[in-house]
Amino acid sequence: MKKQMLLSAIALAVSVQVGAAAPEKAAEIVKPQAVQSQAALWASHVMTRYHYKATPLDDAMSEKIFDRYFKSLDGEKLFFVQADVDQFAPMRTKMDDAIMSENLTVPFAIYNLYQQRFNERIGYARELLKTKFDFSLDESYQIDREKAEWPKTDAEVKDLWRKRVKNDWLRLKLAGKDDKAIRETLDKRYENYMSRSRKLNNEDVFQIFMNAYAMSIEPHTNYLGPRAAENFDIAMRLSLEGIGAQLQQRDDYTVVREVVPGSPAALSGKLKVGDRIVGVAQGESGSFTDVVGWRIDDVVQQIRGAKDSTVRLQILPADAGPDGKLAQLSLVRKKISMEEQSAKKSILEVRDGTAKRRVGVISLPTFYLDFEARRKGDKDYKSATRDVARLLAELKKEKVDNVLIDLRNNGGGSLTEAVELTGLFIDKGPVVQQRNAQGKVEVESDTNAGLAWDGPVGVLINRSSASASEIFAAAIQDYGRGLVIGEPSFGKGTVQQLVSLDRYSQADKPRYGELKMTVAQFFRINGGTTQLRGVVPDINLPSMSDPETFGESSYDNALPWVAIKPAIYIPAGELKEIVPLLDKKHEARVAKDKDFQYLAEDIALVKKQRKDNTISLNEAARRKERDQQEARAKLREARLLNLVASPDDPVLIPDAKEALNKAIAAKPANANAKAARQIAAVKGALRTDDGLQGDERSLSAELDAEKAAKAAKDVLLNEAVHILADEVGLLKTDTRLASRVLPYAADVGK
Known part of the structure; x- marks a missing residue:
């Protein structure tokens, strides 16, 4: 009872303060909904019982939630001052009680204070635009303040903003803008900051708070509100039902950024890049809703809808002024395939003496799978493995000598796809091991006999290659099936599972959202894990990444690297002999490559700026x-x-x-x-x-x-292709080496 009274008392005190110190145009006070408090409670029950790293929701966890929530709101420490944090100090060990008692008034009070401070700081920034800066002074601005202390005083935070605005002004001045243009540009920029901030609602605030809790357990556990869960599902299946237009927010308008070829929008011939959507109506006779000033996700929600249903748009053409004549068009929604995220192929040729080596490159941005369509037996369901298999067949007909799978910036996706994709390059066998919270180890294997491609193969990775990408690259490496080229990968060796919280709700429509919760850990078939260390390439390429700020090693609560018993598997090849030969050729080539020298300059500059x-x-x-x-x-x-x-x-x-x-x-x-x-x-x-x-x-x-x-x-892609071309040359001239690298391939050495 005393804890409950404390929660209410602090919330009331902060509410009074927010009202008393509010600027002339105060932001609307955001309050929690009962359904959100219920969702938080159910989420805590699930995470404390079934998470891979099940952690009690107690005072120790409360302190972590408290710190991470403030960091989520103000990571650069530009809005709050130390006194703002201190006034909530009694709540450091009470965030658990807030969740368990279904009373989220204090987390929302913290956000409301943040919103007030945000308005004050941006308002001050706009006032600074009326002053004159002295650019002859020898002073500097700190770029990254994540590890800085909270500003102690209002004067200190104002000085931070003075330097930030001064830097914004100087950048435009160096670009040749005059004072009037600079002032107008920055005033509009800061007003847009405030406009976007005012559009945040209680669902956004609740998601920020719940992720502060979820990510305090482990970095890859997240809470997804109903809308975020829908978007995650769309991203996984690479399809949605709509009109086929990519939209963007510009000022108060929702602008058409791209029209998807073959979509209803494209086939109409009436929707152009740059057009502004100002009104949306449902069906043939529904009234138009003015969407100017709306959040883009709210506009998108209006435009998406069931297949074969009708949506009508009011358009302000790209070349029309604000008072221009509006156009109207009616579109029938269809299933839209997001092809820009699908696997794609190209062929690059490299001269090797008098011969030409043809390397097929398959770029795979994500391991996608339309789970629902596959479950229903749809023969045309979207799948990364199916698309790559088709592309490999095409590359075979085009008689390429080697294949490179480009997984740079591929953050993962479906585990099933990672296993099945590996199966295109091995005959049969284990691909990855999983250990659950109870310590039980299961082996995920390719059970389909035969290979889609039996020739040499390479995998190109970078620091942003994570999860399913690491499973695939590790399996190719462990089997000796192909070369891994690039930089060490992200290091995400954990398994997430979607848990719908609506199973605890009596409502018909989604209301509680979902948890993307870590339930197991990946292990390579050699027994090691991709967790923390990632996949280390056979041949390294330059990297701009900083392990301290990006990748699994940058998280303070990442799971450790461990090993288990290796799976039973038979290597498909042996690359130990060929890697040093290829690495030597690579080093000799890049030493004379001007593009690589430029890249080295860029990397050195970035690292210096990061250090300074x-x-x-x-x-x-x-x-x-x-x-x-x-x-x-x-x-x-x-x-x-x-x-x-x-x-x-x-x-x-x-x-x-x-x-x-x-x-x-x-x-x-x-x-x-x-x-x-x-x-x-x-x-x-x-x-x-x-x-x-x-x-x-x-x-x-x-x-x-x-x-x-x-x-x-693409300097790194070109060098990776040259490395694979070198491999082809070595295999064709050394049959003994070829028999070790690709012992089962039909045309080794030919």
């Missing part, structure tokens, strides 16, 4: 840095102007300008046109800082920059 963690606010110093950046960009651009991209490696040409003009005028299939695209890509990639944020640039400029980045030379 400060940026000068002195204009002269920043201009010097900018001049150096522009000099690097011009040097690289000049190099490309003297190169023409051919189907093989680039070659020098006598007249760069003439060739560039020809390249621009040439057809896309022409090699010179490829050079022009590369030059444009380098210009985009090396463009100096314009001081703007993404939504402050025109949509066309943003899309052009993305296209340029995609067209830019």
